[in-house]
Amino acid sequence: MTKLLVFGHQSPDTDTITSAIVYSHLKQSIGEEAEAVRLGEINQETQYALDYFEVEAPRLLEDMKADHQDVVLVDHNEFQQSAVNIKELTIHGVIDHHRVSNFETEGPLYMRIEPVGCTATVLYTIYKEHQVEIPQHIAGLMLSAIISDTLLLKSPTCTERDIEVANQLAKIADVDINTYGFEMLKKGASIDGMSAADIVGNDAKSFELNGHTVRIAQINTVDPVEILALKDDLLQNIDERIERDNYDLYMLVITNILDNDSIVLTKGLTDKVDAAFDVKVEDSEALLKDVVSRKKQIVPPLTNAFNA
């Protein structure tokens, strides 16, 4: 086996980047060769966490070489969210907290998926099992991932286990969860320096729903009005992406982390959005009341709407 490359999904978020770093650290701690890499640009929220705990970003993987064919996936398993040539690689492990779909291997592997809010929560358990001590910077990165994925422990995806682990990690990382967490989320919610294309592509993932390709991007904000001011540009960019990549439906979910509602800008088969959320998309826009979680509150009703 060559050195294990550990990476998360395309359009990386904080859980994906930190989990690659954290799992590589764990593998190295038990004497295995592993390197964290990333499939896309670091967002501002993640950069804040990396800077705070003084950790370097993983190397951007531009080209997966044949001699780097042994990989571990973190924070995802669906092939359309993974490395372009994932089917040519040997997947030795998966650490994740999402549903399983469009995933297969040729041989046995180590697969660890738990129905919790964040990959970091699963990783914490694995550290305990291996009795590997968690250093301060690693604890800080794991805590950042939990704060990010659960919107400061408030998302419906957040489980009791996430809260328990977050509290343990905050002690090791020596930060106050709320103070640190709010600063980090606010950084991620800033659109300073982002183009319309950056916003429309933020944390975007593709889903295959009953033969249709649905692309769902999500951006957190403390000021939705600031983003909606760019609506014409955003919709034009969505049109371009639909044209270029043949999506059947595109959704840009703008989530207000202060009141936990989302506004969606959407083009394509928007009658599926109407059906899924019992709303009426008007002028390519709809309010999704109390919806913050793509995984728990957007993908499942949308799956049902496409299967109906």
Place this chain on the structure above:
Amino acid sequence: MTKLLVFGHQSPDTDTITSAIVYSHLKQSIGEEAEAVRLGEINQETQYALDYFEVEAPRLLEDMKADHQDVVLVDHNEFQQSAVNIKELTIHGVIDHHRVSNFETEGPLYMRIEPVGCTATVLYTIYKEHQVEIPQHIAGLMLSAIISDTLLLKSPTCTERDIEVANQLAKIADVDINTYGFEMLKKGASIDGMSAADIVGNDAKSFELNGHTVRIAQINTVDPVEILALKDDLLQNIDERIERDNYDLYMLVITNILDNDSIVLTKGLTDKVDAAFDVKVEDSEALLKDVVSRKKQIVPPLTNAFNA
């Protein structure tokens, strides 16, 4: 959530039956409602283990009712090996040691797969994590599964972890691994009372290989000559199954547990068998030298042959 139903694959073997019982025990021990069920008849080897440790066989699941829609799969994940209506059920967990293929869920789940020789080895680790004490009869069943799947720790699928766990379990179960194991395997290797149809269908699993349906049955023996005496009847039964169920290739793998070779009786696209194992199937028969493991030594080269 209704009571969890826990079951293994069709054509159950010892690991599948005991893992359903064992995981239900673990779930009950941590205060969750769970019941082990089975999708097919108990074989003689498994019955020997159940009798030895005085455990009742799980209930045969004839009809999956709508009110029993919450399930955990043990010792398999591929849908074609599972309950007929698996796509209508909610899969809450998977404990397994096989490759992942033809499997998906609508939501997050608990998934625990390790590249070891036996599901029981994974279950042992989960008991330890939950700090649940393993009673003697449960240890006995887990040990039986490891002995069965690894042919008394001799199969190439057997890992150091399987050996380590088997030794721990033998202490709790208070048996000598070799003495007990040989008796159990010999029981399973007996064809007393089996018809040609029973032999051809023994521990049979379907695999989708590059668009072809391949059915692979396996039977252990200490006397291959005794089985080959029935060759005409066995081949006729294989023909009938190919006709009835539209298999593209059928392989009956007759594994000699004394010398660790297998003889395969096969019909259909047998040129794939030639290519996969560098042999020449003659008169529907070939010797597979040092091949005992379907998972590790049969499915991978066959997959390559079908993909070539």
